[in-house]
Amino acid sequence: MSETIVKQEKENLLEIIDLKTYYPIKGGFFRHTVGYVKAVDNISFAIKNGETLGLVGESGCGKSTTGRTILRLLDATDGKIIFDGEDITKLRGKSLREIRKDIQMVFQDPYASLNPMQMVGSIVAEPIMNFSNKSLKSLQGEVMELLKKVGLPEDAFYKYAHEFSGGQRQRIGIARALALRPKLIIADEPVSALDVSVQSQVLNLLKELQDEFDLTFLFIAHDLSVVKHMSDRIGVMYLGNIVEIADKEHIYDEPLHPYTQALISAIPVPDPRKKNQRIVLEGDIPSPANPPKGCPFHPRCPKAMVECSLTKPALKEVKQGHRVACHLY
Numbered sequence: 001m002s003e004t005i006v007k008q009e010k011e012n013l014l015e016i017i018d019l020k021t022y023y024p025i026k027g028g029f030f031r032h033t034v035g036y037v038k039a040v041d042n043i044s045f046a047i048k049n050g051e052t053l054g055l056v057g058e059s060g061c062g063k064s065t066t067g068r069t070i071l072r073l074l075d076a077t078d079g080k081i082i083f084d085g086e087d088i089t090k091l092r093g094k095s096l097r098e099i100r101k102d103i104q105m106v107f108q109d110p111y112a113s114l115n116p117m118q119m120v121g122s123i124v125a126e127p128i129m130n131f132s133n134k135s136l137k138s139l140q141g142e143v144m145e146l147l148k149k150v151g152l153p154e155d156a157f158y159k160y161a162h163e164f165s166g167g168q169r170q171r172i173g174i175a176r177a178l179a180l181r182p183k184l185i186i187a188d189e190p191v192s193a194l195d196v197s198v199q200s201q202v203l204n205l206l207k208e209l210q211d212e213f214d215l216t217f218l219f220i221a222h223d224l225s226v227v228k229h230m231s232d233r234i235g236v237m238y239l240g241n242i243v244e245i246a247d248k249e250h251i252y253d254e255p256l257h258p259y260t261q262a263l264i265s266a267i268p269v270p271d272p273r274k275k276n277q278r279i280v281l282e283g284d285i286p287s288p289a290n291p292p293k294g295c296p297f298h299p300r301c302p303k304a305m306v307e308c309s310l311t312k313p314a315l316k317e318v319k320q321g322h323r324v325a326c327h328l329y
């Protein structure tokens with residue numbers, strides 16, 4: 001590779017190394033720890049500056065816990081979170097506050113995440129006011145500019161969150177997330193609570209803002225069809241593990257892991273003649289408090305072999321940039 005190409009390669013903004021987030025299970029008279037819910041169980045991935053990584057999987061697979069651990073709303077049990085070259089895994093106090101300027105979250109439910117009785121101007125200005133001595137009045141122009149950028153009228157500043165629709169409330173949540181000009185936005189199912197007709201408008205807005213504000217995204221969703229539009233690369237999670245991660249094109253055109261194949265087969269296609277054979281998975285996702293031995297997917301996998309119930313497959317690179325955790329490869 002020539003030196004010029006090396007220089008042009010983007011750097012990692014975020015690196016997750018062997019991350020584990022376990023919740024203790026308390027039991028007995030003295031409330032001792034009797035076990036752990038392994039919500040995130042040893043995952044590693046990186047996101048480059050300006051890139052969007054989609055993190056997909058069924059409810060309870062650990063994707064939201066991953067996002068909250070990166071944001072340091074939850075403590076990691078083990079592993080490292082490297083953000084912009086700095087190990088932020090154990091930061092506390094002032095240093096952690098400083099990092100929070102650079103990592104913001106857009107939440108799933110725009111109804112629950114915004115105070116309906118708070119004026120929109122104050123909701124959007126709040127993060128800036130938390131980090132400065134500026135008054136709401138002095139921030140009015142800046143906040144109105146942000147409201148315009150997310151497609152809301154300037155006079156939204158004086159209205160209350162309850163006066164807006166779900167899609168508009170999510171725009172308010174996005175404006176608030178942008179207020180501190182973060183480098184990374186963790187979007188946790190940002191459109192799943194919205195009507196289908198509104199979802200694509202919000203996704204398009206996030207795309208536009210990514211270019212304008214030079215943003216990097218971790219985009220969490222339970223649905224592969226939602227992340228397709230947004231993501232450069234996609235990681236598929238199952239029971240606290242990343243089972244496959246690759247460029248978007250490889251995940252959609254050449255999924256290797258049987259779980260990814262099942263998720264892809266469930267995506268509705270507009271042309272019924274091109275319809276894939278739907279792979280229906282039997283059974284429910286097992287409890288992360290008691291994950292199966294061997295491959296975590298083996299009780300539901302249509303291709304399981306004897307080895308699968310004995311040995312956990314490592315996530316290994318099978319093609320350039322395409323990693324999969326399955327004994328078939």
Ligand code: SF4
Nearest residue numbers: 295298301308326327
């Ligand atoms: Fe299925 Fe075995 Fe591959 Fe797991 S390792 S996904 S059980 S084939």
